[in-house]
């Protein structure tokens with residue numbers, strides 16, 4: 001996810017959006033759906049791993065992100081690798 005919040009957005013609106021994003025992210029981490037979130041070094045971007053039932057569930061989750069209007073999201077579906085010891 002690349003975050004691109006317009007520079008001229010009201011600072012209070014920006015602060016509120018970021019706080020809501022953080023709360024939603026925390027909620028989904030606690031439910032186990034948002035498994036990892038990593039900062040991309042030197043960028044206002046993250047790489048996240050989600051564990052959801054299907055594409056529709058992921059779409060709904062992403063659509064509800066408070067920052068959604070300001071995100072560029074690239075989705076890469078992942079499957080377990082047969083050589084992953086954790087899958088055995």
Ligand SMILES: O=C(O)CC1=CCC(=O)O1
Nearest residue numbers: 003021022025044045046
């Ligand atoms: O800061 C970001 O990368 C955007 C974001 C996603 C969840 C969160 O708390 O911030």
